[in-house]
Amino acid sequence: MKQLIKDAVINGLEQCRASGLLSGEGCPDFVVEVPNHSDHGDFAVNVAMMLAKAERKAPRQIAEILLQQLQSSQGPWQRIEIAGPGFINFFLKPICWYGLLADIYRQGEHYGRGTLGAGRKVQVEFVSANPTGPLHIGHGRGAATGDAVASVLQEAGFDVQREYYINDAGNQMDTLGRSIFLRYQQLCGRDVEFPADCYQGDYIRDEAQIILDREGERFLRMEEGEAIRWFACHGGEAIRRGIDADLQQFGVHFDNWYSEQSLYDRNLVAEGIEALKEGGHIYEQDGAQWFRTTAFGDDKDRVLVRSNGATTYFASDVAYHREKYQRGFDTVIDVWGADHHGYVPRMKAVLSALKRDPEDLQIILVQLVNLLRDGVQVAMSTRSGTFVTLKEVLDEVGRDACRFFFLMRRSDSQLDFDLELAKKQSTENPVYYVQYAHARVCSINRNAAEAGLTLPGADQVDLGKLELAEELALAKMLERYPQVICGAAQHFEPHRLTFYVQELAAQFHSYYNQYRVIVDDRATTLARLYLVNAIRIVIQNGLRVLGVSAPEQM
């Protein structure tokens, strides 16, 4: 629709020049936009203001000349006018909007799908929490965000893979093994000290108990190093399965779980370092191997291999990201906690060193969640063991409310999550507001069916019966949906969709409260059923992308 207006304006401009009304050449890169106020029409064009200098004429004067030209030709508009400093405002015929409703029915659950991605391969890596403890509420926000970004990209036509990176190679796994082993020994009655740098959470003791029940006391006789390795391996896998179960409950499904250890097993870490070395990006100092990330804008160079021979976490990240592109992804998206923002330059440096466009790596920073209970901040730390898990929150407030809540802000904005507030299920929790709009249409449909009315098809509707300003506004709102998806995908901002469905629901509730859908006049009833069910489809689609259900009854 926008393009149609743009073409018409360009065409009109050329004709004005051909007839000598305007001089100048070339066409400025003007904008067709949707004005904030409906008084300003459906679309506004700023071309006259941009031409003012080149034409040496007042913007309104240029607009007047263009207006004459446009009015003499055919177009989908009802009227065109000049306003403000020189905007040309287009008012379209209602049928232009109502005609688009047929697309929504024709495409159904596919309405909103775009071709922006053109099938290009994108990977979204998110959560990737260390398998040393259960997911907490902060991971939940990352999970909701990553999953929604992936879904939005899918809707926009990208070929998306969701991946979870398991940090199963560091010394934290050793700490995990030791922690469980110590609890195990305590459960066996041994008087051993449990140091502060071990994981304190109750789940450690639970895991130890499970192992004790299943395996008995045989590990007491095992050499300590060997026992710790066993506990690390089995404990890590058990915790990973627990994480997976929590994510399942949250409705998040990964296509791939990627082990950091596997990078070492396949020698990819050494290969990654070698690749950087070949590019001349590595030097040795104080017995360590350094990657010259400062050559690509980082603050300081980074160590890949320590003087004791151990590789750093960054080294496996180099290998990991290098391997992602070898797997054929055009764009790779990492979802990180915002406290890791200092790592962005060095990861971008990896791409530059590997001769990849740094834009091929997009990093979404998610602010940590500020968890409150009755307005009082809950301190969270994995080490101290005082954290609220994602599962606890899910059990309390439910999946839909939880996901919607996480997606109500842009990801790099702080989020206050008050558990008591979220549990109230009152107006503070807007997910019900949106779901209710959907359920209301379904309720209308049930009533319509009882009255012997069936949902009309596009060819059975007299669109002329939709003559209310509110109905036209709703139709326009529905037309915007695919653009919202597209914008959210381009900017990796799923919160745009959250805002959109809320706005659409609000507009529907308002309409519903003011007018009745089922009225005496059959043709009007059918037309309104046609409209509100298009709304239902769009709300359902929007919620599905956000990972929230659209119940028919509440």
Added chain:
RNA sequence: GCGCAAUUAGCUCAGCUGGAUAGAGCGUUGGCCUCCGGAGCCAAAGGUCACAAGUUCGAAUCUUGUAUUGCGCGCCA
């Protein structure tokens, strides 16, 4: 100290590629159920878009500076 981000209504936040009179929710105040589901709707009040310069037809949006807040700055993961 250096770097990154933020600063918009009483509170929490949107604001698209620079566009016309800056929006929403909550809270406050006052209304709306004989009526398809009141988990809803309507109305009112509420603003120096942190501050100051600059860029231009036009700035909450772009540039620079200042202030405040948060985060990051290891041969940790």
